[in-house]
Amino acid sequence: MSRVNKVILGTRAVMAxxxxxxxxxxxxxxxxxxxxxTQVVVCAGPYKHSPWFPFNDDRFNILLSPDAVLPYRxxxxxxxxxxxxxxxxxxxxxxxxxxxxxxxGHLPSYLYRLMQENYDDxxxxxxxxxxx
Numbered sequence: 001m002s003r004v005n006k007v008i009l010g011t012r013a014v015m016a017x018x019x020x021x022x023x024x025x026x027x028x029x030x031x032x033x034x035x036x037x038t039q040v041v042v043c044a045g046p047y048k049h050s051p052w053f054p055f056n057d058d059r060f061n062i063l064l065s066p067d068a069v070l071p072y073r074x075x076x077x078x079x080x081x082x083x084x085x086x087x088x089x090x091x092x093x094x095x096x097x098x099x100x101x102x103x104x105g106h107l108p109s110y111l112y113r114l115m116q117e118n119y120d121d122x123x124x125x126x127x128x129x130x131x132x
Contacts, residue, residue, distance in 0.1 A: 007033040007040045011091075013050045013060070014042070016115050018093030018108025021050075021060050024086050030095035039097045046101050051115050054090055062087040 007029060013021040020026065020042060033040050054060060066083035093108035100106075106114065 001032045001036045001038060004033070004036070004038050007038055009040065009042050009091075011042055011044045011048060012088060013048050014044050014099065014111065015054050016049075016051050016112055017053050018096060018099075018111045019054050020091040020096065021054075021088050022091055024089050027089040027091050027095075030091050034095045040095060042096055042099045044099060044101055046103060046114075046118070049111070049114060049118065060088065060090070 009020070009022060009026060009030065011020045011022040011026075015021065030040050032038075064085045064087050066085045069085050070078060070081070070083045072078055093111075096108050098105050098107060099111065
């Protein structure tokens with residue numbers, strides 16, 4: 001990572017605080033880039049902006065079968081360990097330098113303003129995300 005100039009990431013969703021819901025493993029890549037002072041750029045369309053704040057990181061995650069990480073044919077080892085295989089990672093906004101979309105580049109601290117412009121609180125946020 002010390003020889004990398006820039007890290008470009010995709011994401012599943014961009015939360016209102018500037019955090020990401022991205023593929024598992026993205027958090028460690030962003031943390032390594034932050035440690036080495038490498039710029040992290042996130043490319044995401046405006047349709048991926050979410051008006052929700054990540055109050056509970058696990059609420060937006062899906063657990064996959066651990067068979068890809070630890071096959072069941074490893075019978076002795078499977079009975080002695082617990083393997084968790086999440087599908088997504090939450091990446092905090094402190095690890096992201098800039099968001100790029102079709103409207104241009106935005107800092108993570110500016111995303112709340114984009115949310116206010118694009119979402120009407122009374123109409124768009126009335127539905128409950130947790131009922132789905």
